Amino acid sequence: EIVLTQSPGTLSLSPGESAVLSCRASETIPGNCLAWYQQKPGQTPRLLISGASSRAPGIPDRFSGSGSGTDFTLTISRAESEDFAVYYCHQCGTTPPFFTFGPGTKVDIK
Amino acid sequence: QVQLVESGGTLVQPGGSLRLSCAASGFIFSDYYMSWIRQAPGKGLEWIAYIRGDSAYIIYADSVRGRFDISRDNAKKSLYLQMNNLRVEDTAVYFCARRLAGRPFEYWGPGTLVTVSS
Numbered sequence: 001e002i003v004l005t006q007s008p009g010t011l012s013l014s015p016g017e018s019a020v021l022s023c024r025a026s027e028t029i030p031g032n033c034l035a036w037y038q039q040k041p042g043q044t045p046r047l048l049i050s051g052a053s054s055r056a057p058g059i060p061d062r063f064s065g066s067g068s069g070t071d072f073t074l075t076i077s078r079a080e081s082e083d084f085a086v087y088y089c090h091q092c093g094t095t096p097p098f099f100t101f102g103p104g105t106k107v108d109i110k
Numbered sequence: 111q112v113q114l115v116e117s118g119g120t121l122v123q124p125g126g127s128l129r130l131s132c133a134a135s136g137f138i139f140s141d142y143y144m145s146w147i148r149q150a151p152g153k154g155l156e157w158i159a160y161i162r163g164d165s166a167y168i169i170y171a172d173s174v175r176g177r178f179d180i181s182r183d184n185a186k187k188s189l190y191l192q193m194n195n196l197r198v199e200d201t202a203v204y205f206c207a208r209r210l211a212g213r214p215f216e217y218w219g220p221g222t223l224v225t226v227s228s
Contacts, residue, residue: 037155056216
């Protein structure tokens with residue numbers, strides 16, 4: 001099973017600031033199948049990024065993903081008030097499909 | 111549009127059983143792999159079960175293998191999770207989600223809450 005580690009655990013931002021969230025895998029993720037989700041309290045996770053760097057339909061371009069192998073990042077440029085949430089990375093590349101999620105990074109208002 | 115709606119969550123005693131359902135609409139259900147993913151209160155996401163479109167391939171996380179059974183009825187466009195020998199630590203919101211091969215979970219239902227407590 002691939003273990004995902006996210007850092008930092010919590011990130012405090014002011015609106016308009018940018019943030020870089022990190023996701024590190026315990027081994028190379030096959031096919032670069034790494035996704036990022038945003039989850040607000042009481043809501044379903046929302047897919048932001050797939051394939052490490054492709055934005056899902058309707059996702060603002062202030063969200064960008066990068067990385068390959070074992071190290072991945074999600075960048076939020078010029079954060080808006082609606083961006084304060086928990087962000088999870090997720091690997092979907094293993095066969096058999098023992099999918100895993102990172103523990104999450106909480107982005108809150110400074 | 112794509113919709114996934116879970117049902118069946120409730121309060122159950124430790125050792126009890128429960129069956130969750132997920133009703134799908136807005137897409138060709140049999141074309142998609144389906145999974146159950148859960149989230150304990152205040153915790154992160156945990157994938158627990160996966161089934162291929164033809165039901166010929168099923169896999170479980172270690173935490174539920176031997177206690178939970180995933181199944182689907184493509185004619186009814188429904189996904190199920192039979193949960194047996196429930197434990198307190200199974201308390202969570204249970205989501206159903208769909209994916210295509212090589213892709214992440216693209217659509218999720220709103221979830222249904224299962225509480226295991228005496």
